Amino acid sequence: METDKSASPRNDWTRNEIAALFELPFTELVFRAAEVHRANHPANEVQLSTLMSIKTGGCAEDCGYCSQSASADSGVKATRLMDVQQVLQAAAQAKDHGSTRFCMGAAWRNPKDRDMPRIVEMVKGVRDMGLETCMTLGMLTEGQSQMLADAGLDYYNHNIDTSPENYANITSTRTMEDRLDTLANVRGAGINVCSGGIVGMGETRDDRVGFIHTLATLPEHPGSVPVNALVPVKGTVLGDMLADTPLAMIDEIEFVRTVAVARITMPRSMVRLSAGRESMSVSTQALCFLAGANSIFTGDKLLTAPNAGNDSDAAMFERLGIAAMAAQNDRPDMSRAGGCRTLAAAQ
Numbered sequence: 001m002e003t004d005k006s007a008s009p010r011n012d013w014t015r016n017e018i019a020a021l022f023e024l025p026f027t028e029l030v031f032r033a034a035e036v037h038r039a040n041h042p043a044n045e046v047q048l049s050t051l052m053s054i055k056t057g058g059c060a061e062d063c064g065y066c067s068q069s070a071s072a073d074s075g076v077k078a079t080r081l082m083d084v085q086q087v088l089q090a091a092a093q094a095k096d097h098g099s100t101r102f103c104m105g106a107a108w109r110n111p112k113d114r115d116m117p118r119i120v121e122m123v124k125g126v127r128d129m130g131l132e133t134c135m136t137l138g139m140l141t142e143g144q145s146q147m148l149a150d151a152g153l154d155y156y157n158h159n160i161d162t163s164p165e166n167y168a169n170i171t172s173t174r175t176m177e178d179r180l181d182t183l184a185n186v187r188g189a190g191i192n193v194c195s196g197g198i199v200g201m202g203e204t205r206d207d208r209v210g211f212i213h214t215l216a217t218l219p220e221h222p223g224s225v226p227v228n229a230l231v232p233v234k235g236t237v238l239g240d241m242l243a244d245t246p247l248a249m250i251d252e253i254e255f256v257r258t259v260a261v262a263r264i265t266m267p268r269s270m271v272r273l274s275a276g277r278e279s280m281s282v283s284t285q286a287l288c289f290l291a292g293a294n295s296i297f298t299g300d301k302l303l304t305a306p307n308a309g310n311d312s313d314a315a316m317f318e319r320l321g322i323a324a325m326a327a328q329n330d331r332p333d334m335s336r337a338g339g340c341r342t343l344a345a346a347q
Contacts (some may be wrong), residue, residue: 164214
């Protein structure tokens with residue numbers, strides 16, 4: 001199976017084609033992904049992003065992986081939505097540490113309209129610092145999506161989590177169609193979509209094929225595709241289950257394969273290493289970068305999960321010869337690096 005590294009992005013991938021990519025010899029798959037990556041993105045540059053929980057715990061959803069679910073016995077205490085100034089101070093610190101995107105997450109099934117004015121002020125304030133903005137607040141209506149677009153939100157994160165067939169095994173309080181409806185509302189408002197999922201939840205390779213197929217056949221590929229490795233948390237359904245069946249978790253080679261297939265099928269998306277990276281070796285992360293990952297979350301924490309930390313990432317970048325990607329508005333060709341909302345919407 002040949003891969004045209006210079007072709008325009010396709011939205012007509014079949015599951016058989018994606019499965020065939022997964023079946024390639026590992027070195028061949030990574031080689032092809034690296035070619036696609038270099039044809040569409042600067043080599044040896046990785047975007048630094050920071051993710052902050054602006055409202056923690058107490059979520060009404062029952063996602064089996066999530067420590068913030070009200071049904072989980074994880075010890076995470078519910079908090080109220082943070083004040084705008086607290087969030088802006090954290091964003092300024094993230095920028096000082098080299099982040100060019102600041103992502104804000106709230107543990108909600110969906111935001112209430114009364115919360116939107118404060119959310120809008122957060123978006124405006126972070127944008128005024130010159131940072132890309134991203135929000136993840138749960139499901140959105142068309143009106144809420146438009147409010148965020150009017151505030152200048154660059155990206156909205158809403159992960160599809162897994163394949164359509166496996167979705168009901170992960171959560172029962174929403175459907176895949178609910179997820180896709182919010183993505184459509186966000187896209188319709190002119191906001192870049194950020195959508196990926198979690199691997200290592202006991203799914204099969206066919207589920208990983210279905211997960212990537214769902215994203216790669218959207219009307220427009222997500223501007224960002226986070227690939228998370230499950231961090232099992234005691235007190236969550238999956239954390240407790242996989243504590244007894246560790247072989248259900250994904251191995252590192254299969255994780256790199258997933259990154260590589262995401263890169264080939266969505267050539268112009270930012271592919272982000274997200275949760276689970278703190279337990280990966282530098283060698284595994286290097287393979288992910290070779291296979292097309294070009295964004296990471298940095299800092300000591302991802303919402304409630306531990307993360308590698310700024311110093312560890314700086315040491316890794318120096319060891320690998322990787323440069324932190326400059327802010328998109330400082331780059332001459334933003335369209336090749338998953339650029340700002342205005343340019344991406346115009347493509």
